[in-house]
Amino acid sequence: MFKARFNRRGALAVGALPLLLTVPAARMAQAQDAAPAAAFAGRANQIRLGSFEVTTLLGGTGDMPDPIQTFGLNADPAEFEQVSAQNFIPNDRTGSGYTPTLVRTPEALVLFDAGDNAANIGASMAAVGVMPEDITHVVLTHMHGDHVRGLMADGAPAYPNAQLIVPRLENDYWAANPGDAYTANVVPLLDGARQTDDGEEIVPGITAEGAYGHTPGHTTYLLDSEGQKLLITGDSFSHYVYSVERPDWQVRFDIDKVKGAEARAKVLARLAEERLPFIGYHMPFPALGFIAPNGENSFRYVPATYQFTR
Numbered sequence: 001m002f003k004a005r006f007n008r009r010g011a012l013a014v015g016a017l018p019l020l021l022t023v024p025a026a027r028m029a030q031a032q033d034a035a036p037a038a039a040f041a042g043r044a045n046q047i048r049l050g051s052f053e054v055t056t057l058l059g060g061t062g063d064m065p066d067p068i069q070t071f072g073l074n075a076d077p078a079e080f081e082q083v084s085a086q087n088f089i090p091n092d093r094t095g096s097g098y099t100p101t102l103v104r105t106p107e108a109l110v111l112f113d114a115g116d117n118a119a120n121i122g123a124s125m126a127a128v129g130v131m132p133e134d135i136t137h138v139v140l141t142h143m144h145g146d147h148v149r150g151l152m153a154d155g156a157p158a159y160p161n162a163q164l165i166v167p168r169l170e171n172d173y174w175a176a177n178p179g180d181a182y183t184a185n186v187v188p189l190l191d192g193a194r195q196t197d198d199g200e201e202i203v204p205g206i207t208a209e210g211a212y213g214h215t216p217g218h219t220t221y222l223l224d225s226e227g228q229k230l231l232i233t234g235d236s237f238s239h240y241v242y243s244v245e246r247p248d249w250q251v252r253f254d255i256d257k258v259k260g261a262e263a264r265a266k267v268l269a270r271l272a273e274e275r276l277p278f279i280g281y282h283m284p285f286p287a288l289g290f291i292a293p294n295g296e297n298s299f300r301y302v303p304a305t306y307q308f309t310r
């Protein structure tokens with residue numbers, strides 16, 4: 001109903017174009033209904049970090065019902081409801097996004113995680129004038145589907161000139177327990193890929209740091225340029241309220257629920273202690289912020305605003 005009314009108004013607004021006036025109203029409504037589903041409006045947010053240019057790329061958004069079934073497996077339902085209400089978010093659904101990060105260093109143009117869909121990431125890259133062919137390295141935090149499906153586009157590598165860099169432990173795990181996303185998107189790129197270990201520098205100024213638990217090889221990446229630092233946290237914590245305020249609440253997608261909670265608390269505590277800015281893959285876009293202490297094993301997310309503009 002609402003859509004049909006909106007479309008009629010749209011048709012009136014462009015009524016000055018004679019060609020459109022000849023299109024039957026029903027067909028026009030059909031075309032206009034179909035258009036928004038096909039087009040993803042790319043979004044990118046760019047900051048400077050020393051000599052690095054750091055850009056977050058929106059890869060898509062989605063809704064999930066019953067957030068307690070994902071972010072509070074061991075939570076008391078009344079407490080879960082209270083935390084939701086205190087943060088002005090509904091208790092019965094959650095909105096999420098996917099946000100890969102692009103880092104331009106003096107030596108390389110590195111994409112961290114490939115998103116769920118290469119076309120969406122391409123649209124967000126285009127917003128800052130980057131083409132898929134420009135990417136020199138694609139680095140993975142881990143190999144869940146929403147991070148690797150965008151490695152391939154129509155059966156071909158989405159980043160034809162890029163070397164794939166993966167945590168060795170992560171690849172070992174999925175090689176032994178392959179799922180569809182791994183088989184279709186990672187395996188074809190393993191020839192020539194580089195497998196890295198905890199503490200290894202992947203390109204000058206960027207170091208891999210294991211944060212195992214969400215997956216067995218889940219890895220964060222510390223950027224350090226001219227003394228300015230930022231941590232790419234991947235899925236160490238995946239909800240900006242539940243997993244940050246209550247890192248002990250177990251998460252459905254953590255392969256090891258206990259280690260996942262331990263790693264989450266450790267990464268959050270470090271961000272708070274060092275007052276490090278971070279980018280989190282499932283944080284609200286532009287997915288860039290800080291972590292502040294909020295009591296015992298509890299923290300709060302502080303979105304970045306103008307700290308990086310000058």
Ligand SMILES: [Zn+2]
Nearest residue numbers: 144146235281
């Ligand atoms: Zn994820």
